Every structure is written in C-alpha cells, then in structure tokens.
Amino acid sequence: MGDLNAKADYVFKVVLIGDSAVGKSQLLARFAKNEFNVDSKATIGVEFQTKSLLIDGKMVKAQIWDTAGQERYRAVTSAYYRGAVGAMLVYDMTKRQSFDHMTRWLEELRGHADKNIVIMLIGNKCDLETLRAVPVEDAKEFAEREKLYFMETSARESTNVETAFLTALTEIYGIVSKKTLSADGDSEKSASLKGTAILVDQDANSGAKGGGCCG
Amino acid sequence: MMNILRKDPGLPTDSFYEVRAGFSDGPKTNFRIKAGKTLSEKRWRASFTDEGCLDIGKCLSRIYHGGIHPSIRGEVWEILLGCYDHKSTFEEREQIRQRRREQYAELKESCSRMFPTVGSGKFITARVITANGDLIQDPNVDLGTNPEKPPTLQSEETVAREHDKEIIQWKLALHQIGLDVVRTDRTLMFYEKQENLAKLWDILAVYAWFDKDVGYGQGMSDLCSPMIMLLEDEADAFWCFERLMRRLRGNFRCTGNSVGVETQLDSLANVTQVVDPKLHRHLEHLGGGGYLFAFRMLMVLFRRELSFGDSLYLWEMMWALEYNPELFSLYEGGDETNSKSDTLRLKRKAIRQYGKYERANRRNRARVKPGSEPEPGSVSPLPISVFLVASVLKDRSDKLLTEARGLDDVVKILNDISGNMDAKKTCTGAMKIHKKYLKRQKRHSFQIPWLVSNAS
Numbered sequence: 001m002g003d004l005n006a007k008a009d010y011v012f013k014v015v016l017i018g019d020s021a022v023g024k025s026q027l028l029a030r031f032a033k034n035e036f037n038v039d040s041k042a043t044i045g046v047e048f049q050t051k052s053l054l055i056d057g058k059m060v061k062a063q064i065w066d067t068a069g070q071e072r073y074r075a076v077t078s079a080y081y082r083g084a085v086g087a088m089l090v091y092d093m094t095k096r097q098s099f100d101h102m103t104r105w106l107e108e109l110r111g112h113a114d115k116n117i118v119i120m121l122i123g124n125k126c127d128l129e130t131l132r133a134v135p136v137e138d139a140k141e142f143a144e145r146e147k148l149y150f151m152e153t154s155a156r157e158s159t160n161v162e163t164a165f166l167t168a169l170t171e172i173y174g175i176v177s178k179k180t181l182s183a184d185g186d187s188e189k190s191a192s193l194k195g196t197a198i199l200v201d202q203d204a205n206s207g208a209k210g211g212g213c214c215g
Numbered sequence: 216m217m218n219i220l221r222k223d224p225g226l227p228t229d230s231f232y233e234v235r236a237g238f239s240d241g242p243k244t245n246f247r248i249k250a251g252k253t254l255s256e257k258r259w260r261a262s263f264t265d266e267g268c269l270d271i272g273k274c275l276s277r278i279y280h281g282g283i284h285p286s287i288r289g290e291v292w293e294i295l296l297g298c299y300d301h302k303s304t305f306e307e308r309e310q311i312r313q314r315r316r317e318q319y320a321e322l323k324e325s326c327s328r329m330f331p332t333v334g335s336g337k338f339i340t341a342r343v344i345t346a347n348g349d350l351i352q353d354p355n356v357d358l359g360t361n362p363e364k365p366p367t368l369q370s371e372e373t374v375a376r377e378h379d380k381e382i383i384q385w386k387l388a389l390h391q392i393g394l395d396v397v398r399t400d401r402t403l404m405f406y407e408k409q410e411n412l413a414k415l416w417d418i419l420a421v422y423a424w425f426d427k428d429v430g431y432g433q434g435m436s437d438l439c440s441p442m443i444m445l446l447e448d449e450a451d452a453f454w455c456f457e458r459l460m461r462r463l464r465g466n467f468r469c470t471g472n473s474v475g476v477e478t479q480l481d482s483l484a485n486v487t488q489v490v491d492p493k494l495h496r497h498l499e500h501l502g503g504g505g506y507l508f509a510f511r512m513l514m515v516l517f518r519r520e521l522s523f524g525d526s527l528y529l530w531e532m533m534w535a536l537e538y539n540p541e542l543f544s545l546y547e548g549g550d551e552t553n554s555k556s557d558t559l560r561l562k563r564k565a566i567r568q569y570g571k572y573e574r575a576n577r578r579n580r581a582r583v584k585p586g587s588e589p590e591p592g593s594v595s596p597l598p599i600s601v602f603l604v605a606s607v608l609k610d611r612s613d614k615l616l617t618e619a620r621g622l623d624d625v626v627k628i629l630n631d632i633s634g635n636m637d638a639k640k641t642c643t644g645a646m647k648i649h650k651k652y653l654k655r656q657k658r659h660s661f662q663i664p665w666l667v668s669n670a671s
Contacts, residue, residue, distance in 0.1 A: 020433070021340075021394040039238060039401045042394070044434045044519065045510035048626045063623050070391060070433045072469040076477075076507060097342050 008052060008061035012172050013083050014165075015113075017105050018090035019098040020069030023124040026155035027090065028066050031165045036156055043068045046080050053166075055173045062169055074108060081112040085176070086120070086168045093123035093152060094131040099139065106146060118175070120149040120168045127154040225249035228524050231285035232444070233404040241402075242634035244524035252281030259287050267305030269294065271538070272567040278535035279571065279642075282528045289445035289455070295534040296458035297542030301568075312451070319450035323421050329382055330389065330420075336409070338416035340393035344386040348377040385424050388431040392419045395436040400523060405444050414443050418453045426460065432467035435460075437515040441527055461546060462598065466514055479513050480506040482597050486605045489655050490648050494612045503622050508629055509604045516600060517641075520632045529638035533599050536646070538570035572599050572649065579653045599645060602652070606644030607632060 016024040025043050029035045032049035047066045052059055065084070067077035081087075087109055091098040102121065109119070121143045123134060136152065143150035149167060153160040225247025254277040262270050271294070283291050294301050299308045327333040330343070343351055377383050396416045400406055406415075419439055423431040439456045446452040460467075466476035483506050488495040498504060511519055516533075518526045539545075566574060576596065608615070611628055619625045 020391060021398070040398060041519070042398050042433050042436070044437075044514050046507065046626075047511075048623060048630070050623065050627070068433055072432055073474060075469065075472045076474050076510065079505070079507065095341070 007059055009058040010060045010173065010176060012060060012062050012085050012169060012176075014062055014064045014086035014088065014168065014172075015081055015084045015109075016064060016066045016088045016090060017077075017109065018069060018088075018122075019092070019095075019101050019105075022069065022090045022092040022095070022098050023155050024069065024088075024090050025066050027088070027122070027124060027153065027161055027164075028064055030155045030158055030161045032064065034158070036158075045073065046077055051165075053169070055170055056177070058173070058177070060169060060173060062165065064165075078108060078112045081109060084113050084117060085172050086118045087113065088120050088122055088164070088168065089148065090122045090124055091134065092125050093134045093139075094125050094128050096133040099123070099134040099142075102142065106148075116175075118149070118168055118171045119146075120151065120164055121146075122164055123150075123152040124155060126152040126159060127157045223249055223251075225253075228285050232523050234402050235404055235407060238402040242520070242522045242525070242636075244522040245637060245639075246282055246524050246528040248284055249281050252277070254278050254281065254283045254287070254291065256284055256287050259284075259291065263305075267303065267308065269301040271301045271540070272565075275535045275538055275568075275570055278531050283531050288527065288531070289447075289451075292442075292445060292531065292534070293451070293455055293458075295531065295538060296455060297461075297539075297546050298454055298458050300543035301540065303543075315454050316448070316450040319421070319453050322425055323417065326421050326424050329424075330386060332389075333417055333420050336413045338393045338396060338413050340390055340397060342387075342390045344377060344383060346383070346387065348383045350375045350377060381427055384427070384430060385420075388423045389420055391433070392416055392423070392431050392436070395433060399436040400440045403444075403523065406440075411443065414449055414452075415440060418443065418449065418456060421453060422457065422460070425457070426464065429460070429464045429467045432469070434511075434514040435467065437518045438463065441523075441530075445527075458546070463516075476510060476513050477505070479598070479601055480509060482601045483509055483513075483604055486597070486601055486648070486652055487608060490605065490651050491609055491612055494608065494615060497616055497619070498625065501619060501622050501625060503625055508622070508626050509608075512604050512607070513600055517603070517636070517638075520636045521638060525638045529603075529642065532638065532642045533603070534570075536570040536572035536642070537599050538568075539573050540565070540568045572646065575649060575653065579657070582657065599649070602645035602649045603641055605648050606641050607636065609648060610641075610644065 016028060018024055020042070025047070026036060026040055028049050029037060029040075032051045043066055045068055048064065049066070050061055050063050052061045054060070065080050067073075067080065089102055089105055089109070091102055093099070106119070109117070121139060123136075123139050125131075139150055139152075142148075149171070151160050151164045151167070153164050155161055226249075228244065228246055228248060254274055258277065259274065262274055264270075274291070278291070278295075293299055299311060303311075323334055327335075332339055341351075345351065377386065393416055396412055396419070399415065405411055415436065419431055419436060422435075422439075423429075438459060439452075442452040442456045442459070443449075446455055464475075466474075466479060468475040484495065484504065487498070487506075498506070516526065517529055521529060566577075569577065607629070611632075614628055615625060619628060
C-alpha cells in the first residue's frame with residue numbers, strides 16, 4: 001500500500017460501516033482531525049481519511065474508509081472491504097433499528113472481508129442518554145455472542161472515540177506484529193490476518209463508558 | 216481603460232445564495248456575473264420572438280462563456296433541460312406548465328393518501344415500515360425502548376401490515392430521504408426554513424413514487440436542492456428535477472450487485488485509456504481500474520468539490536454544451552415523421568442550435584459511419600460529465616503518476632480537489648479531451664471494433 005509520507009511501519013486498513021446517519025463520518029472526523037461538523041453531509045460512495053499514530057514504538061498508519069449507509073450502495077462499498085484488517089460497526093444508540101441491523105452488516109462484512117478481521121461494535125451518540133433506545137446489556141450480549149469488541153462513543157463530545165479506534169488498532173497491531181516476526185524484512189507492511197487467532201483477553205480498564213470491551 | 220475592461224472582476228453571486236451566519240459554504244465561489252459575458256435577463260428576453268419562440272444559439276454560447284445571471288436561472292434551466300421546446304410559443308409553454316402542475320398535484324395527492332405526512336409541511340427521519348411491510352406505528356417512539364413491549368410481540372399482534380410491494384418499497388425510502396434532507400445544503404439560509412426542508416422532502420418522496428425503478432438514492436437530494444431554490448413553484452421544481460433525472464437516473468438504478476453509475480465509470484476508464492493510457496495503466500496497477508474513486512463526482516455532478524454557486528455554474532455550462540433541440544420531443548415521445556423533417560430543416564440552417572459538445576458528437580458520428588445520418592433526437596453516446604472527470608484526472612496526472620502508490624493515495628489526491636477546482640477550466644479541459652478522444656477513436660476505429668459500435 002502506498003503512503004504519501006512513506007514513514008509508516010504498518011498500514012492498517014479499517015472500514016466504517018453501519019446504517020445511514022448513525023455518525024460514521026463524524027466518528028472519523030473526530031478521530032482523524034478532531035472535528036465535529038454541525039453541517040455534516042451524507043457520504044456518497046466511499047470517503048477516506050488517514051491518521052498516523054505510535055503503537056509500541058512503531059509508526060502505524062490507520063487508513064480508514066468511510067462508506068455510504070444506504071443499503072443500495074452496498075454493492076459498491078463492499079468492494080472496499082477487501083484488505084481491511086479492522087472494521088468499526090456503528091449503530092446509533094438512540095435508534096433501535098440501527099442496532100437491529102448490525103446482524104446484517106456483520107453478515108455482509110464476514111462475507112466480503114478477511115475471516116479474522118478485528119471488529120469493534122460502536123454505539124454512537126451516547127451523549128443523548130435520555131433518548132437511549134439500545135440498552136448496554138443488549139449490545140454487550142450481542143458483542144459477546146459474535147465475539148466483537150464493544151464501546152459506546154460520542155463523536156460530538158469526543159467520548160471514547162480515540163479509545164475505540166486505539167483499541168482496535170492496538171489489537172490489530174498485536175496480531176500483525178506477532179505474525180511479522182516470521183515474515184521477511186520488508187519495512188512497510190500491509191497487514192494481513194490470515195490464519196491468526198484474534199481473540200485475546202481484553203483488559204477491562206479501557207475506559208468504555210458503560211460498555212467496556214468484550215471478547 | 217482597455218485593461219480595466221478586460222479584467223472586469225464581475226459581481227459575486229453570494230447575495231443570491233446566502234450562507235447562514237457563522238458558517239462557511241466550504242469552497243469559495245469563483246463565478247462572477249460579468250457584463251457582456253454572462254447571460255443577462257435583458258439578453259435573454261431579447262432572444263424571444265413576439266410569440267415566444269427562442270433563438271437559443273446565442274444563449275448557448277453565452278452560457279458556456281459566462282454562465283447565467285441568478286435572477287433568470289430557473290427559467291433558463293427549464294429550457295436547457297428540455298422541460299419545454301425552445302421553438303414553442305409562450306402560450307404553448309404556459310399550457311404545458313398548467314397541465315404539469317395539475318399532474319404533480321395529482322401525484323402528490325396519491326402520495327399523501329398513502330402517507331399523510333406528504334404535503335403536510337412536515338417530514339420524517341425515522342423508519343415507518345419494516346422490510347416485511349409491518350408498519351411502525353409511531354416512528355418517534357422506538358419500539359425497543361419499552362421493555363414491556365418487545366418488538367417481536369408488537370409485530371405479531373397489533374401492528375398493521377402493508378401488503379403492496381410497491382408501497383412497501385416507497386415507504387422504506389421515506390426516512391432515508393428525511394435523513395438526507397436535514398443534511399443537504401444546511402449552510403444556506405434558504406434551508407433554515409422548515410417549509411423549504413419539507414418541500415425538498417415532498418419532491419423527493421413524490422419522485423420516488425413517480426419513478427419506482429429508481430426510487431430514492433443518496434445523492435439525489437444534492438441534485439434536487441438547487442431546483443427548489445431556483446424555481447419558486449414546487450411543481451415546476453419537481454419537473455425540472457425530473458428532467459435532470461432523465462439524464463442521471465441510470466446512475467442511481469441498482470440491481471442486486473451493481474450500481475448504475477458503474478456504466479459511466481466504465482466509460483471513464485475507456486476514455487482515460489484512450490487519452491492518457493499511461494495514467495490508466497497506473498490506476499489499473501493500483502487496483503483502481505474500476506474508477507470507483509470517481510463515484511461521487513459522477514453521482515452528484517461535482518456538488519461536493521465545488522461551492523454551491525460554482526456547481527450551478529458548472530451544471531449550466533454542461534447543459535449548454537450538451538444541448539440538443541430535440542430533447543423536448545424525445546422526452547415527450549413526439550412522433551417520428553415530425554422529427555425527421557425537423558432534422559432535415561436543422562441540417563440546413565440550425566446546427567448552431569445544438570450545444571458545442573453535442574455538435575462535435577454529431578459530426579463525428581457522420582464521419583465514423585459515413586452515409587448514416589444521426590438518428591433524429593438521439594442522445595450522445597457519452598455524457599460530458601465523463602469527460603469532466605477525465606479532465607480532473609488529467610490535470611492531476613503527473614501527481615497521480617509520481618505520488619500515488621496505492622488506491623488510498625489516489626483518493627487522497629482527488630479529495631484535495633475540493634476548493635481547488637475551477638468549473639470553467641474543467642469544462643474547457645473536458646472539451647479538449649473530448650476532441651482528442653474523438654480523433655483517436657477515429658484513428659483506432661479500424662482496429663478496435665467496439666469503439667465504432669460504441670459511437671453509433
């Protein structure tokens with residue numbers, strides 16, 4: 001994979017998926033640019049941001065692909081799942097339907113992406129607690145059953161956004177760096193998780209508000 | 216003095232499309248109203264005969280060179296998009312207008328019978344129906360919130376069910392339209408008014424029912440929004456949008472595993488292969504041979520790359536270049552004998568009533584297949600939008616070739632267009648590429664059979 005600055009030790013491709021208007025683009029803008037746009041527009045097709053960060057002394061470039069939520073464009077957006085080592089599965093915790101659809105998004109993801117992709121379930125808009133329509137327990141139960149990480153976030157208030165991405169990226173890093181010990185000496189690697197077990201015990205103190213990670 | 220005249224900075228159009236205080240409309244607007252260049256109201260009115268027949272030739276080149284004055288944009292767009300025949304009289308157009316307004320009222324009425332929020336001045340953003348047809352009683356009360364009434368129980372017992380597949384399909388789109396309406400051009404003052412948001416929702420909802428093959432696809436709100444601002448009457452705005460969709464609906468049509476726009480993306484790949492083979496090979500090598508990175512540009516015609524004002528300017532230049540005087544009768548399904556005699560008459564004296572782009576296509580077709588006349592009222596093989604994207608790519612060809620080492624770099628380089636794209640230059644560039652494409656196509660037409668069939 002290319003890199004305009006060519007400094008990264010690792011490039012991890014992560015996709016953001018979920019229903020329309022759950023806040024995928026806002027989560028990305030918050031993570032990549034620390035921005036929140038009150039006049040955010042619908043994503044048409046696929047958009048994209050990168051953010052470089054240090055994990056375990058290594059420069060990791062997260063390449064995050066943001067997709068349109070409307071179902072009819074899945075044929076196109078799912079083409080971008082290829083090569084993804086992580087996925088943020090986003091629902092709006094004030095909209096039950098967007099949570100109920102997680103099953104279908106997960107199916108879609110598992111049908112197109114690498115079998116061992118690291119998946120983080122995200123209940124966004126947790127600043128709107130009074131409008132909550134998805135109890136934490138439901139989401140936790142779902143995440144446990146499907147072996148996903150889980151966190152509740154607020155892109156607006158910047159709650160847990162960094163933590164959620166970092167958790168996923170660190171997890172990916174853990175798997176990939178273990179794997180590359182036996183790989184050749186190429187300095188920049190596009191990660192592939194083939195044949196790697198991803199589910200390791202997660203420490204509970206990662207700061208998830210009411211959610212925590214499971215796995 | 217000459218210098219001052221030549222460098223007329225023109226008048227900005229910001230006052231016509233006011234932005235809310237504290238917001239910026241993203242990229243700056245380059246378009247200026249320039250005396251002697253922009254199609255003014257005076258010039259426009261002077262182009263009609265007493266009966267209302269329009270001499271469109273001069274208007275087209277004006278529009279291509281200097282855009283349209285915002286005060287007359289709506290009515291000029293109606294002609295450019297083929298809502299009316301420019302050769303018709305004032306009276307004929309008025310009759311059609313009245314008939315269409317009635318037709319819209321009927322359409323809207325049938326929609327509001329199915330879902331009373333249509334036409335109520337309100338709109339919805341939450342689902343009102345499930346894919347099985349179960350009606351969600353009060354979309355504002357989410358079923359999952361009340362633990363005493365689990366959703367499964369509700370759908371089995373009390374919830375009414377819709378059985379008509381077309382109605383289910385339509386109702387499934389309503390909340391999506393709402394979710395996008397609240398995110399469309401919200402920096403503009405115009406959409407601070409609830410009634411204008413509701414108008415946008417109504418038109419898109421009615422359109423989704425009117426054109427069931429397409430329904431509603433994300434991006435359509437971006438295309439519809441300007442119509443509502445330019446044409447005060449809701450029905451007029453609807454029909455103008457409907458005409459725009461005649462050109463673009465193919466992009467929004469979806470089958471199980473493809474989106475319509477992929478056809479245009481394939482054309483873009485073909486064009487790039489012909490005019491810039493090196494770039495095409497590079498993109499293919501990076502895994503971008505499907506040109507999906509151009510998806511948004513083609514779907515919403517550069518609305519996200521340009522400011523509101525400049526996208527209107529780009530659109531009218533495109534339509535002026537593509538103008539085909541047969542458009543109206545083509546859309547209205549006019550009878551053949553009539554249009555054939557029209558073509559003969561046009562051949563003699565009125566070729567300048569075609570837009571420059573359309574003219575080049577016609578000339579080319581006659582050349583590639585000598586002896587065969589262009590079909591009367593036939594539409595160009597490729598829309599100019601494909602060449603606009605090709606022009607954008609060509610402008611960044613060096614950068615893409617030297618700096619892009621992955622698909623992500625391609626997307627990143629193209630993302631940087633926002634705010635750095637010039638509508639006029641892109642248009643001029645597209646015309647050049649089109650010319651080159653036709654020339655090379657001609658040269659290769661003996662070796663590459665598909666190019667010939669593609670052009671016919």
